[in-house]
Amino acid sequence: MQQTTFDHDFRSYELKVELAKCFNGIVYLAQHRPSRRHVAVKKFLMEDIKNDFNFIMEESKHLREFDHPNILSYHTAFVHNLDLYFILPLMCFGSCRDTMSNYFETGLPEIVLACILRDVVNGLEYLHRKGYIHRSIRASHIFLNESRAVIGGFRVCTSFLGEGKRVKTMHELPPHSTKSLNWLAPEVLAQNLLGYTEKSDIYSLGIMTCELANGVEPFSNFQTTLMLTEKMRGYQPQLLDCTTIPSEEVFAQAMESGGVGDSGSSQTRQIYASRQFSDALHKFAELCLVANPNLRPNAADLLAHAVFKQCKHTSIREQFAACGIETADFNTIKDYDLNLSSEFSSMSMDTSGGVEWDFDEQ
Numbered sequence: 001m002q003q004t005t006f007d008h009d010f011r012s013y014e015l016k017v018e019l020a021k022c023f024n025g026i027v028y029l030a031q032h033r034p035s036r037r038h039v040a041v042k043k044f045l046m047e048d049i050k051n052d053f054n055f056i057m058e059e060s061k062h063l064r065e066f067d068h069p070n071i072l073s074y075h076t077a078f079v080h081n082l083d084l085y086f087i088l089p090l091m092c093f094g095s096c097r098d099t100m101s102n103y104f105e106t107g108l109p110e111i112v113l114a115c116i117l118r119d120v121v122n123g124l125e126y127l128h129r130k131g132y133i134h135r136s137i138r139a140s141h142i143f144l145n146e147s148r149a150v151i152g153g154f155r156v157c158t159s160f161l162g163e164g165k166r167v168k169t170m171h172e173l174p175p176h177s178t179k180s181l182n183w184l185a186p187e188v189l190a191q192n193l194l195g196y197t198e199k200s201d202i203y204s205l206g207i208m209t210c211e212l213a214n215g216v217e218p219f220s221n222f223q224t225t226l227m228l229t230e231k232m233r234g235y236q237p238q239l240l241d242c243t244t245i246p247s248e249e250v251f252a253q254a255m256e257s258g259g260v261g262d263s264g265s266s267q268t269r270q271i272y273a274s275r276q277f278s279d280a281l282h283k284f285a286e287l288c289l290v291a292n293p294n295l296r297p298n299a300a301d302l303l304a305h306a307v308f309k310q311c312k313h314t315s316i317r318e319q320f321a322a323c324g325i326e327t328a329d330f331n332t333i334k335d336y337d338l339n340l341s342s343e344f345s346s347m348s349m350d351t352s353g354g355v356e357w358d359f360d361e362q
Contacts, residue, residue: 004037006039006076011033013030013031013032014031015029016030016031017334028040028041028042029041029330029333030087040089044056044086062132066130071126071150072154075088092146092328093325095141095152096108097138104215107215110310111310111314111319112319112320113209113213114281114310115311115316117212120151120208121302124201125299129300132198133170133200135156135157136183136204138183138207138211139212142208156177158170160198168195173188185231186231186232189228198299199293199294202293203290206286206289210238210239214272234291236291237285237289239285241277242272242273242274248269278307281307
């Protein structure tokens, strides 16, 4: 199969529809005109990102350095007018957070969850072996296509290698970490002399496992100080099923404070109470969420975990199809407003004999 070359000409990309907004940018579904391949285009207004330009360039550098099937890559990047564009592979199911919002409000089926975790652990093992800590593992930073899950969100990724040697521990709180506090390990939040290592990503993986299983991130109804206190004393969030679901009274209180799901209390509790996750999945989450980082497994250890036995002979696409979830026909998607704005961006002005608008493509 001939490899597609993605060029730097804005006119080679037809923006079809807005997919999401992210960190001072907008992500579009687009089609590369020469190859007819669909891609994702991430657009940043240079004026809006001037204070965060270094973070975006750092993320771009990481994506160039990494080469792994479970790490997000990008095809090319360029500047057009006053906008910065990244051309990325299209992740047809969006992020895990998108998938839950659209199809699984009370959490993913276990076999789908196992397929995703397997890919994320493979990606983390690669990152840690290369000397990097991701520092922002969460459902919104894991993206899904028809064949695999990939890790994105590398804006605060950092290396624990300095001058060719391993730095024993990191100490600084990740920049822009306000929205990620619920996922951060206790040793990261503690900000003490002990610091943290790549094992902090494993704790975040445990929080994300609960997030994917329950449909809502742990600690979502906690004040920041209470969340920190609970993490420091070793409190572990749980996967909600018939073995862990609290009483109706306790569950109703959690619903009122926004801690469990968005649908009706009785209905949501019934869904949780009617399912049962395997012991392997419960133990996987428990291992990741051990408060002492020295007692947590590393990513390489987790690759051999029993929870992944169930997904050896299946795929995300196969399991989504079993749930009635199929990819869209991207050729039929068109947003007239985007097409109009694209045409206006291609206009040229001739002032030699007055003002004339040229709508012809060049």
